[in-house]
């Protein structure tokens with residue numbers, strides 16, 4: 001009985017996610033855990049698959065594009081620039097997942113450059129997607145635990161979470177850590 005109830009619960013959460021009613025990283029991470037998806041380092045591919053977003057690693061994207069997310073006739077598709085560093089690709093996937101979770105009712109296509117463009121609405125969504133991606137890839141509790149108990153070295157933290165040192169610095173600042 002208990003197991004059936006838990007599954008129902010899980011399905012309900014997944015349904016909420018698909019309806020676009022989940023807009024915080026902690027809920028997505030819980031959903032991932034409930035589905036046996038590793039969260040540290042985050043298995044971004046399995047999470048995208050759980051959300052029914054198809055990933056295509058492309059070598060046809062120009063080098064200033066990190067990736068894109070598009071609604072197609074067969075569902076949502078995320079294209080990632082295969083020529084970029086693996087940690088960048090992971091961040092791109094998390095960033096596109098953020099667009100999917102937060103913005104898919106506002107736009108049906110997102111194109112992400114390696115730099116910020118200067119349109120207000122785009123900028124707001126880009127900032128939100130970056131912040132959300134950081135929270136997904138570096139869950140607060142795990143991040144604090146690692147710094148307190150394992151290492152405070154930026155490169156070690158970056159390796160542990162499968163992100164760039166820059167992403168670690170940004171996340172650390174968000175969580176109130178100061179570099180010494």
Ligand SMILES: [Zn+2]
Pocket residue numbers: 095099110111112125126129
């Ligand atoms: Zn974006």
